[in-house]
Amino acid sequence: MSTLLIVGSANADHVLTFENLPQAGETLLCQQYRLELGGKGANQAVATARLRNPQQTVCFIAALGDDNNADMMRKAWSEDDIDISGCYQIANQSTGTAMIFVDQQGENSIGIVPGANTCLGSEHFRQQHAKFEQANYMLIQLETTLDSVQSALQLARQYDCTTILNPAPATALSKEILNLVDIITPNETEALALTGVEVNDQLNASKAADYFHQQGVNSVVITLGSKGAYVSEQGKGEGKIIPAPIVSAIDTVAAGDTFNGAMMVALDEGKSLQEAVIFANKASSIAVTRHGAQSSIPYRDQLND
Template sequence: MSHILIIGSANADHVMKFEYLPAAGQTLMSHEYRLEQGGKGANQAVACARLAKSGSFIDFICHLGQDSVGNDMRQSWIKDGISTEGISQVAGLSTGTAMIFIGDNGQNTIGVAAGANASLSPHDLDNHIELFARAQYLLIQLETPTATAVKALQMAKKQGVITVLNPAPATALGNSCLKWVDIITPNETEAEALSGIEINGTEDAQMAAQLLHQQGVGIVVITLGSRGAYVSSTDFTGLVPAINVQAIDTVAAGDTFNGALVVGLSEGMSIAAAVGFANAASAITVTRQGAQRAIPYRHEILY
């Protein structure tokens, strides 16, 4: 039975689409509006819950506001089978919010209010030591304070938990963080931020992976969009090709990939097989519009 702990952010995404992006001082009427439940941590928790086999246990540590948005998110996650033990609603703070303006040409402008996400401190993790103790895998990102992520990795390693870091948003991290990471899953931009190497193909990915290994990371998985994912590990090294689909919306594709990868590994798949499973899951996500509502369920994955 899989037992996965996710720590991260939760956002309400307000998405508006326009013919073109408004200039300073200009007011435009959008031709589409939708409210999405998002945030990298929440997306990955939902992916784990929907893709894991029946009987698996999914814990999620996050901070929400004491507001209707936070209430709705919590209820939605319960329906997906996510445990609520690690979910806190913080008085006086709003749930994280993103305002996303998208032009018909694909350009976008995004503003984010971290809200309760920013209040998830290293000290708060001490209240959830039992969740670390029962986890097999920890999956974490960087949309909450970096100090919190570092402490979570340390706590997990001391408990013998396998740690998976999705280093997003892209930022430079030192050995003080990476030495606690068993598996790292950057995309091309994030791999460049970590290694200083511009990723244009598998040779660049190989060089970046070697630098990350030198900093203590055991397995490196660099996602390369429609090309697939480059894996560097002692068991398998090479490109796992993506599944060719007609993408309409890439939001939450990376989060689906990360959730599926950890689910596959927790069920005993090899790293190559788990990446193939993750590619299959994310391929479905990009054919659908939205964030969490686009994430597939296990029975939809033909793998």
């Protein structure tokens, strides 16, 4: 058995669907509303669990509120056979909340109230050190505090666990943090925010990747939406774009999270980074054809079909 570890956020997602996304100062009637389980960390844990093989164990470390949303989440994650012994419920805190606006083309705008996610910290990681020691890969995002991100990366590095950072939502990252990252997976918007390079073609994708390499990151995967993903590995020649299957997207909320979970599963199975990205492109291409966050994430047999 191998262990895949996800550290990060969990949110209750309030999803509002519109014909077009509201502009500043504009009020629009919502076409549909639903409450869903989300949060980038939780989405990635669910994606990893649904796409893994039987020899892989999935563990999730998160901080939840002391409320009904947390109870609902823990029950759902258990049904996906995720080890939630590292999911803490924090007294006098609410579970994280997200407001998600989605248009008819599947594009979205998201606002987040972090709630208990801000409470996740080094003391929780120390209590779960055995999971870090056992894990082959750890996947983390930026919806918890930067101190917690750095602490988790340091502990993973201590145990020689390969680290994957999905830098979302984008925020300034120190070289100290980036030096702890083995694989970074920004999208085009996040790559621009972190490197100052607008990734509008392969040349600029290469420039953005070079920035991360110079900061100590060995492998860079820049997700490009419907165009696929740009992959660059230090010392392995020129990077390349791995195209994605062509689909009709209706909701992109959890596409990136599905991609990251799928990529980690494939890497743990011994696939090359480019092969892992092909697998991840397939998974995320299915996710965008469905509504919702965790409800859109496919199971492995659906990729085989």
